Amino acid sequence: MNFRLTAALGAAFLIPGTAFAFDLTLYGVIDTGLRYSHTTTEGTTTDSLQMMSGQNAGSRFGFKGGESLGSGWRVGFKLENQFESDTGNEKGGRLFHRQSTVDVSSPYGTVTFGRIGTFSSAAGTYDLFFGTGDAFDGGGDGLITGPYSFDTRRNNTVTYESPSAAGFTGYLQYSFAQGNEAPHESGNERYLGAAASYRRGALNAVITAERVRYAAVTGFGKRDDKQVYGLAGSYDFGTFRLLGGLQYVTGADNLAGLWLGKLADGSTDYGRLSSTAVGLGAVIPLGKNKVEVMTGYATGRYGKEFAQAGETYDLTGFSAAIRYHYAFSKRTEIYTGIGYQQYKKDFDTAPGQKTRITQVAAGITHRF
Numbered sequence: 001m002n003f004r005l006t007a008a009l010g011a012a013f014l015i016p017g018t019a020f021a022f023d024l025t026l027y028g029v030i031d032t033g034l035r036y037s038h039t040t041t042e043g044t045t046t047d048s049l050q051m052m053s054g055q056n057a058g059s060r061f062g063f064k065g066g067e068s069l070g071s072g073w074r075v076g077f078k079l080e081n082q083f084e085s086d087t088g089n090e091k092g093g094r095l096f097h098r099q100s101t102v103d104v105s106s107p108y109g110t111v112t113f114g115r116i117g118t119f120s121s122a123a124g125t126y127d128l129f130f131g132t133g134d135a136f137d138g139g140g141d142g143l144i145t146g147p148y149s150f151d152t153r154r155n156n157t158v159t160y161e162s163p164s165a166a167g168f169t170g171y172l173q174y175s176f177a178q179g180n181e182a183p184h185e186s187g188n189e190r191y192l193g194a195a196a197s198y199r200r201g202a203l204n205a206v207i208t209a210e211r212v213r214y215a216a217v218t219g220f221g222k223r224d225d226k227q228v229y230g231l232a233g234s235y236d237f238g239t240f241r242l243l244g245g246l247q248y249v250t251g252a253d254n255l256a257g258l259w260l261g262k263l264a265d266g267s268t269d270y271g272r273l274s275s276t277a278v279g280l281g282a283v284i285p286l287g288k289n290k291v292e293v294m295t296g297y298a299t300g301r302y303g304k305e306f307a308q309a310g311e312t313y314d315l316t317g318f319s320a321a322i323r324y325h326y327a328f329s330k331r332t333e334i335y336t337g338i339g340y341q342q343y344k345k346d347f348d349t350a351p352g353q354k355t356r357i358t359q360v361a362a363g364i365t366h367r368f
Contacts, residue, residue, distance in 0.1 A: 033363015133232025275300025
């Protein structure tokens with residue numbers, strides 16, 4: 001059920017001659033399915049069959065709304081939870097993991113405050129790079145993705161979106177810290193992003209530039225910054241929509257859904273990746289149904305910032321996937337898809353290692 005409440009306040013608060021219109025929307029998604037994975041690494045094979053949440057769209061519920069203040073001014077908010085529909089567990093260990101923001105819109109643009117996805121996070125209001133140039137918009141939870149490096153949702157963030165002019169819109173984004181702000185500047189992980197989009201008719205394009213200044217690490221000192229530069233676009237030919245992207249990163253910890261820079265126990269080993277990735281995809285409408293196709297390639301160099309951390313290697317990766325959506329209604333659909341990914345690590349002082357992953361998935365998505 002999509003619930004919208006619109007009311008006139010003012011009189012209710014005994015303020016004569018005033019009326020402030022506000023609206024409130026309760027919405028959500030429940031996505032549950034099955035996934036079979038077949039993984040081969042240098043002769044070792046692993047097979048698994050799992051029930052999964054969020055393969056097509058993250059399971060969530062949220063509230064959004066706002067109040068019109070007149071003369072083009074408006075205050076709004078968005079509070080969005082994420083949960084695992086197969087277990088009922090809360091995602092990310094927080095009530096509003098996906099987004100928690102308040103915003104002020106005016107004739108001069110929109111300023112948003114709070115926890116929100118960055119320009120290359122494939123999440124949230126400002127999902128610019130993946131939302132423009134990736135047919136899967138970053139993929140689903142744990143599914144095979146395109147060749148790109150992801151950023152994340154960030155706390156304590158301020159985002160500015162300019163008014164549109166001649167099809168162009170500008171964006172600035174800054175995060176003060178991922179947690180509580182430390183007393184010393186070097187103890188805070190800070191993010192800065194800038195982007196510009198262009199929309200005209202069937203064409204949609206975006207360019208992004210982002211930098212993460214990591215906090216100093218006890219015993220190691222300051223890490224090198226992460227930098228991400230992206231160019232993405234799409235064009236709607238009517239019978240299908242073509243999408244593509246190009247991305248260059250330095251100092252990253254992930255590529256194509258592979259979380260690098262982690263030890264076996266999940267702790268950080270302070271590695272860094274420099275990589276170039278290119279992807280191409282299409283969304284093909286079939287009446288009320290659709291097919292999504294994605295392929296991509298990436299190549300890069302992974303190294304450790306600190307000599308005692310271990311190996312370095314060259315990394316190449318390739319991925320391809322196709323997914324079909326059958327819509328029973330505007331709110332309910334079933335989906336199925338297959339994906340393939342391979343990546344190779346050419347170590348400096350050890351034999352190379354190639355991993356191949358094949359996945360088949362199916363599920364149901366209901367929106368309310």
